[in-house]
Amino acid sequence: MRVLGIETSCDETGVAVYDGADGLLAHQLHSQVDSHAIYGGVVPEIASRDHIRKLAPLVEAALAEADCDGSAIDGVAYTAGPGLVGALLVGASLGRSLAWAWGVPALGVHHMEGHLLAPRLEPDPPDFPFLALLVSGGHSMLVAVEGLGRYRTLGQSIDDAAGEAFDKTAKLLGLPYPGGPALAELAAGGRPGRFDFPRPLTRKPGLDFSFSGLKTAVAYALRDAPDEPGLAADIARDFEQAMVDTLALKCRRALRQTGLKRLVVAGGVGANRRLRAALAELAEGEGVSLHFPRPAFCTDNGAMIAYAGYCRLAAGESVGPEISVRARWRLDELKPPGDALGCSAAG
Incomplete structure (x- = not known):
């Protein structure tokens, strides 16, 4: 199974492609640090607008890096929370729309679950x-x-x-x-x-x-x-x-x-x-x-969302056509999928 992952919870726009057999195929990231530096912190409206400008080109770049197009994608995962609502909605809207257009399942991923699983992208996964x-x-x-x-x-x-x-x-x-x-x-x-x-x-x-x-x-x-x-x-x-x-x-x-x-x-x-x-x-x-995780995967990134999404999508999870995000989302609210058969460790 090949999954496109999208991360837009705060001030990094991340897109990645993860394949269950071949591992991480593509990883694209845009940081908004320069845009927020003059304010001394993240400005939510600026973050959301920058995600709108950068996300679609990064999706195209990730697909090109993975040497594939939408027809080769089997599922789309996007960060659904926790995070800035406006920023989350950008990624969720495009992610869910791409999944609908490509006729594949979609899934909203918990941002913290992505971080927890990120070290399993490394050559020596725990x-x-x-x-x-x-x-x-x-x-x-x-x-x-x-x-x-x-x-x-x-x-x-x-x-x-x-x-x-x-x-x-x-x-x-x-x-x-x-x-x-x-x-x-x-x-x-x-x-x-x-x-x-x-x-x-x-x-x-x-x-x-x-x-x-x-x-x-x-x-x-x-x-x-x-x-x-x-x-x-x-x-x-x-x-x-x-x-x-x-x-x-x-x-x-x-x-x-x-x-x-x-x-x-x-x-x-x-x-x-x-x-x-x-x-x-x-x-x-x-x-x-x-x-x-490698330093690039310590901060927010699309690779961790693609991998976490792959684990759950491969186990049969998906969401309906609605677009839903959560600013607050407790980690202990998550449940295991019915069968986590897809969650292998691969770099």
Whole structure:
């Protein structure tokens, strides 16, 4: 089965083609970073309009890259939520229309399910079950993934997500949008240990996250520390370390509580090099395997939607002619398909 996947949940327009026998055939991505940078964050109306301009050409480019046309597509998957409603409707409208025109089934995919399954596109894919750390601009979650559609949320952020805390802290430091990569670059030149920032909720039992206080600690440090060369880099370095320590500790706690032997990391923050190094050390110490998607698949992309859609479409799922999206959609509302026969791991 060959599936066209469309991702338009926020500020990336992604289109990909996934084949059950041959793996990922095409991957096209347009980022709107430059359009939103002058505003310091995503502007929903600008995002929606840019998706309208870019999506159809990207579909054409993906089909050309896959060396096929609509007649070779067996199903269409698109992100149906969670995300910005206007942006989601662009992808859902075109995806459902293409499926109707081509006479193939269509399916709305949960954005987070796409992220959870993205590491299964790699050459060494994780088998079920596994523990997933999902860290992005809008989500920080620890999820026990027992199979397709069988997700158990163990902990999540009660306020700012990890990526959101990165962006807000970067803004405090006067860094450009998007803040996460800019802060990590600045932190590389900082001196460790100058600031003792908190590791939130690590002294209490449980697996939830809270990063708003960490961001506030940075604001106080900027207010109280003498303004001298290297101050911003030192703050960035210790903020990043506090974030990494917190995420790693929660992963260790979750691995020990669940007994799972595979750790998957997904979402945009999963591209952070210091986090990757810390989790690699953790995995070695705990005797578990560690799996990341390639950096291009950490952020939003069409490949993860094409693969997640393939898994469910191949198992017989589809939607009717209606076009429906959801700004909010809890991961634990998902159910496994009747028969997940199509969800093989292939790169």
